[in-house]
Amino acid sequence: MSGLLVSVAVPVPLYTAFDYRVPDGLVLHPGMRVRLPFGRRELTGVVLRSGVEPDPAAPDGHYRELLQALDPAPLLTDDALALAQWIADYYRHPIGEVVAAMLPVALRSDEPARIRHEPAYALTDAGRAALATLPARSLRLRVLLQQLADQGALLRAAIAAPAAVLRRALDAHWVVETVAAVAAPVPVPATQPALTADQAAAVAALQAAPGFGVHLLHGVTGSGKTEVYLRAIAEALAAGRQVLVLVPEIGLTPQLLQRVRERFGPVAVAGSHSGLSDAERAQVWLRAATGELAIVVGTRSAVLLPLPRLGLVIVDEEHDVSFKQQDGLRYSARDVAVLRAQRAGAPVLLGSATPSLETLQHAVNGRYQWLRLPRRVRQVPPPQLQLLDVRGLHLQDGLSAPLSAAIGRHLADGGQVLLFVNRRGYAPTLLCHDCGWSAQCRHCDSRMTWHRGRGRLICHHCGARQAAPRACPQCQSRQLLALGQGTERVEEALRERFPGARVERFDSDRLRSLRQLDALLRDTRDGLVNILVGTQMLAKGHDFAGLTLVGIVDADQALYSVDFRALERMGQLLTQVAGRAGRADRPGEVLVQTHQPEHPALRRLVTQGYDGLAELLLTERQIAGLPPYAYLAMLRAEARVEADAIGFLQAALAQLPAVDGVQALGPVPAPMERRAGRYRAQLLLQSPDRSSLHRVLKPWTLELDAIPGARGVRWSLDVDPIDLY
């Protein structure tokens, strides 16, 4: 037995790998899973390195022996392990947890990694004979046998016959189940539609720049970004490469997945909300690892899939905040995608109508190739945003008279109307008119939202709920006022005001499942719904051909926000929602209710669109020293005792290595200090360049666990945070 050790990534929140002795006769390679003793526990880890020299100073018996190898060959490639190491370093997260995050849940235990090939069905000789002799009346059986005779072995999904017919054929031994791998259907594009001039230029630019490169596909809604994606995919497939398509949410925007399927046939889905079981996810993971899957469409976590032949990455709606994980390993799937593509020598296509300022900045300075699709495919003029100054106007349930009148006008003309409201529930505040009491959450520094339909008060920050009182709990007055408005209230008001119209609410309260959403979307497309009231849910993807008016009930929230990204998000959201309006015969009208019609950001958005706003915001960010002109890291802490959170951060600040240019801001209490019964505080680091920031973070994070009192404090470090609270 050699005296050399292996270094193993163990799934525990510790910033180190652990070295083990190898049992006699076992040959281990990096990437193989192993069972190991860990303290008093037994865990599954992944070998990172073999041939590790033992520390001569280590006492006898320091190194324990691995129990067994779980895989005959590495499950993770060297490339995957290097990616894990990069992610662990960059996001300052324990290597064992990063490696675990790269594996599907089913393979984090001691389960064997076996591909279960979907059975295929093949015609037997007896079946071939039967085909000649079967009576004509056994039509469906004949069709089945004929299909197999013509096309060879087929997967179940490719067989047209119903289950009962296939069963009969199997029972008669005319057809057999076979495990022989059916040649994966080579996705051959069906006929491709002609490109517009803009699309053709974008496709040509992509073709002219093979290999790694980041391309921003900046196209207005309806400009045909998807067709450019599909051409790029076809190109990568033709070169025998795998394609990864990242989308914000599979469920809410099935259009892209559907278009890819229409063009290329079966496509694997991955990530959250993919509707797959743990076992199915493991199968997708394993088949991606073999290179068998040509195209994978997935959400954030799909960027961690093993893709040995990766030849193209597409990030659709690249500005979407859901690409950044908001807990645990806080990685940005968009940024990891760029890194992966670089390592694979593949192009990345970042698509958006409203690119993030980070991406836009790279395009401006030429690091990213800027591909623009400024025109809609169908020659519909883009909708024009119009500010509706509501100062001094009476607002009934949040709606001004001019907005109501516009709604009536559009309905009378047979148009559909969309009202965008950024809040769920009936009203965000319930206030006693007599004594000033308002419904506060017991666990948070926040008011509870009145959900009138359900007769409840619900805290949107911690989920706490209670029955809505009929009288003031403090003074028994019945004068309870609903302040502000959510979707429920606007919906109700519109029902009263337009009794003949069908009003439907689109939010997560009303639509508990995708089926319900689909049903309502279908009714909307069929013209059965006249007014749509909804949250962000309506901002994405869906095209409503009959929609002629979009109303933004309250654009002001973002204008008062302390979050430095609030205006960027407002611009993205309003532009997206506005993009829903307009139909073939006339441009859409978009009315934005505001109390601040002179606000420079709002003015810029209206007069010059998102691109103009982005230019303004970039200038402001540069002056303020904020991303993309600076790099941030946020250390957050929360504790049951108020002083503990701040105390921990003060201790952390005292440990902060001094590096030129890196500034600490704080610690300060979080904007909402108490949430879900815990007190929260934060310490922000700001740096003019990435490398200085990381020179600080690397030694610093190693010290944080050792801070006295760190035990009772939950803390996390967020590199490149998107929310500053």
Next chain:
DNA sequence: AGCACGCCGACT
């Protein structure tokens, strides 16, 4: 994070 050990308060 687990899971131990360890040393002080109110129970059968």
Next chain:
DNA sequence: GTCGGCGTGCTC
């Protein structure tokens, strides 16, 4: 007398 509270130490 012990059952159990959570402080703190460690995991190759």
